[in-house]
Amino acid sequence: MTAAGRADVAIVGGGPAGAVTALLLARAGRDVVLYEQSCYDSLRLGETLPPSVNPLLRKLDLWERFGALQAMPSYQTASAWGAAEPADRSFIFSPHGHGWHVDRARFDAMLVDAAEQAGARVLRGARVVKVSRVDARLHVEADEPVLAATVVDATGRTARIARALGANRVQLDKLVCAARVFAIDSEPRGDTFIEAAPDGWWYASPLPEQRRIIALFTDAHEVVRSRLATVDGWTDALARTEHVGDLACGVPCGKIRVTTSASHELEPPVGHDWIAVGDAAFAVDPLSSGGVDFALRSASAAADVLLGGDRAAYWTQIADEAIEYRRLRAEIYGWEHRFADAAFWSARRLLSGQPFARRAATSRAVGIDGAAPSRSTEQDAAALA
DSSP states (O other): OOOOEEEEEEEEOOSHHHHHHHHHHHHTTOOEEEEESSOSOSOOSOOEEOTTHHHHHHHTTOHHHHHTTOOEEEOEEEEEOSSSSOEEEESTTOTTOOEEEOOHHHHHHHHHHHHHHHTOEEEETOOOOEEEEETTEEEEESSSOEEEEEEEEOOGGGOHHHHHTTOEEEEOOOEEEEEEEEEOSSOOOSEEEEEEETTEEEEEEEETTTEEEEEEEEEHHHHHHTTTTSHHHHHHHHHTOSSGGGGOOSEEEEEEEEEEOOOEEEESSBOSSEEEOGGGTEEOOGGGOOHHHHHHHHHHHHHHHHTTOOHHHHHHHHHHHHHHHHHHHHHHHHTOOTTTTSHHHHHHHHHTTOOOOOHHHHHHHHTOTTOSOSSOHHHHHHHHO
16 A cells, blocks of 8 residues: 655645645645546536636636637627527626636646646546545545645535535535537637527537537436437437527537536535535536636635635635525526426426525534534525525
8 A cells, every 4th residue: 555645735626626726725835735537638518607707817817827728708698598589698798808618628727737837736647535534634545645634625516525524415406417519610609509498408609629519408317218318319309499409510529428517505515624615515507607606716715714714704605605596596597487387497496495404413513613604594594585
């Protein structure tokens, strides 16, 4: 067995949240090791970045690096949502300018490269088997193990490190994405298109290098029932769309990719020797386009905590974001009335009134200093009503 090294902080996951946490801690002089199981050589979903990421990238001093990616500008989103006729929503009035379409693998690799150059030790192609407590430190079991004072869970929606250490993943829905990429003959328009359908909603967006991604977001049982992981099942569902089907031109690239897009909140998102960031702490519906924005903000907040900040305040921040997200999510899904009797849409009406719970009990279970946020479960429910 390889002897474990030592580090101030071990980060599991090299997406935007993990990479930026590593970057900020390394800049502050902390001894950081980051484990990323991929080598950033395959498709990653989440390619559309909202205008709100622009000031975040500038604040992180990453704007020049981002510019080198030559991302495609995104000026507006068009949607057939609440009506059959598409409508446009332009970013022209955004104080942050336009959004972007990026190759997410290249974007994530750019962030982790910046962390590495700041002094973080980055282990690519490195899978973490488990994390356990050993002599008041956390033992990260991997090909290159380490004993760390603190572990950052940046494992995405699975939140597998935090859950192994006692946290509870409270899932809001069972949303799943079934996506396919097409190579097209010319550079696609820089618009995202969204279309509501009886069993969910479709998303079409350009990618760099003359590609377009088309995805259906629906509940997990529908993926099985309609065989959406198969070419025939996915193509049959696409044929029933009013608009998105017209964008599925060109040559399909690779197989249909099915991934979870479920919303959840981690309770708690922080313990005395660990902290969760990005989707591990709080995952949102891709309809909000807020995943990367939150990843960068949560990474900055988590780095502040690990540099001496208030852990309970971090929990309160995540809880408040969850409340606002649920309000906005209910509002957006509420705009679509055409399929009110369909299971997908009726489920979202039912979920809109259910509060996240169990914060105080979970805080005692994991031993976080400061206990739960000051608001009660009853206050949460009132805020969401």
